[in-house]
Amino acid sequence: MSNAAPARRLAVIGAGWAGLSTAVRATEAGARVVLFDMARQAGGRARSTPQDGLDLDNGQHILIGAYRETLALMRQVGVDVDQGFWRQPLALVSPDGLGLRLPGGPAVPAFVRGVLGWSELPWRARLALLAHAARWRLGGFRCPADWSVARLCEHLPRAAFDALIDPLCVAALNTPAREASAQVLLTVLKEALFGPPGGADLLLPRRPLQDLLPGPALAWLQSHGTLWRPGCRVQHVAPQAGGGWQVDGEAFDAVVLACSAIEAARLLASLAPEWSSTAAALAYQPIVTVWLRHPGLHWPQAMMSFPAQATPGLPAPAQFGFDLGRLGLAPDTFALVISGAAEWVARGTEDTVQALRRQLQHAFAGSTPAWQDERVSLLAVRTEKRATFACTPDLHRPSASPLPGLAVAGDYVAGPFPATLEGAVRSGRLAIEGLLQA
Structure with missing residues (x-):
């Protein structure tokens, strides 16, 4: 990357993985960054929050070895990747x-x-x-x-x-x-x-997500002069006469929108109406994550795959499960992931958890020790209704460069990849490269 700064002063709106990637790369290129986020915690949809003495991720995430830019960014901000993940073919x-x-x-x-x-x-x-x-x-x-x-x-x-x-x-x-x-x-x-x-290779987090990028990246940014403004929902962006941009009346040389598609569409509704309409039209798929506790039980490996409809007539909501005890995160605790979960969101939490209990009891019927449902307690259920955009054929995704001096970073912008952490991180690099080229 060139050492020339893309702008003397850069506003990055959104502190998820795309925004953090943008801010780190902009700082590396010489920009003075102000990082805004409507939440009080960095990380976006891939963050950790405390519950019952545990730091539970906002859904169980998996990385793979092909996430080269994500892993490189983690190393850049001081994360020991080898210690942070359980890696296996x-x-x-x-x-x-x-x-x-x-x-x-x-x-x-x-x-x-x-x-x-x-x-x-x-x-x-x-x-x-x-x-x-x-x-x-x-x-x-x-x-x-x-x-x-x-x-x-x-x-x-x-x-x-x-x-x-x-x-x-x-x-x-x-x-x-x-x-x-x-x-x-x-x-x-x-x-x-x-x-x-x-x-x-599968890379399963052995530490809360907050410790694998959001926390270290924010600390790295602040040590390099970034101004962090949590709990700040930007209301207005506008171009300035003579060049540059204003963010809620504050002057910047350039802006990167690294917020959700919905927020970006709101901010650009009058400035780039066609772009805004495209972003607002994206449909979404939910993910439901359920955490259960079963005292004294350990799975033979950290991650399990559950066949769809393994038994006729028996609903099988979860596709994957994780033994958090084997990962060193939480003893006797299991995270079950339901992707493409629109049907189960419609059924409601109670039906989903009951179906999940039956699925696990049947799946582990021949195991020693078996899954004993009477010993299981429900720890948490988290539903991310807009976990990812619906990755459908011929999907028209909004561009990363809607206006001069304003770029967009996010896993939803036009590109070849689905909504993944790697897609978000790559989009941050591309946003800064686009501003450099401009």
Whole structure:
């Protein structure tokens, strides 16, 4: 990055992961940054808040080895990444011990070896999965923009689709496969499963999210002169005559909107009405996270994958579960994640928790010790109704540069990736590079 400052004074509105990335990169480039956020805590939708003596993340997040910019940013602000995460090769293993396990090493051989060794998947499904992956790779991981994931995989055996593609789709895009963008999923597969060695590795947080970026980044910024204004909801941005911008009447040379799409649309409604309409039109998918306590129970591994509708007639809301005790976060505590959770949000918390209890009791019926529902207590339920934008085919996302001297950073701006932490962090870098180029 150039050492020339993008502006003498820069306003960054929003202190989520996109805003923190923006502020760090702007400071590195020589700008004097003022960081605003309507909340009193940095981190946005990926933060930690205390409950019953624990720092619970606002939903259980997973990073992967392909999140190179996120990991680099963490290291830059002083985070020991090796100590902060439990790292392991990709493993989508159910409570019965079955599932896909990728070995280490170069991506393509690892994927081939992992699929060929997936003994519970019929040979026809394994070979078809490898054939589809080969075609996607030879085609440059491109497909028509209007294809859904279901359309992309219509000739893939159902066993392979249910065992791998569907869980990867809901984990990465937070959108059901019948509605999800095939092109975005192919981009994710290219980066993770077929990128540099280790790209598909799972990185499970061993510390609260607040300690892995928001806290250290804010401390780094303040030590480098950033002014932090928490609890400050910006009401008005406007261009100044002769150049520059005003934020609630205060003069800046440039502005980066790193707030939510809804807030950005509000701030730009009169200045960039077409951009504002595009941002406001984004649809969203919820994520529900449920924390349960079961004294004395430990899972065989830190992360479990739960097959969809494993038993006919038995609802299976959670796709993934995490043993927080094995991660060193909270003994006897388990986080269950329901992605693409619109159906369960509509059913309500009570029905969701009851269905989840039944799902776990059945999933661990053959385990020793078994999941004993009478010993389980409910710790917390958190519903993020706008967890991610709905990553649908041919989606029109707002640009990162709606006006001269004003950029937008966020996981929702136009780009090839779904709404992920890596997408947010990358958008912060791109926002500053855009201002530098301008």
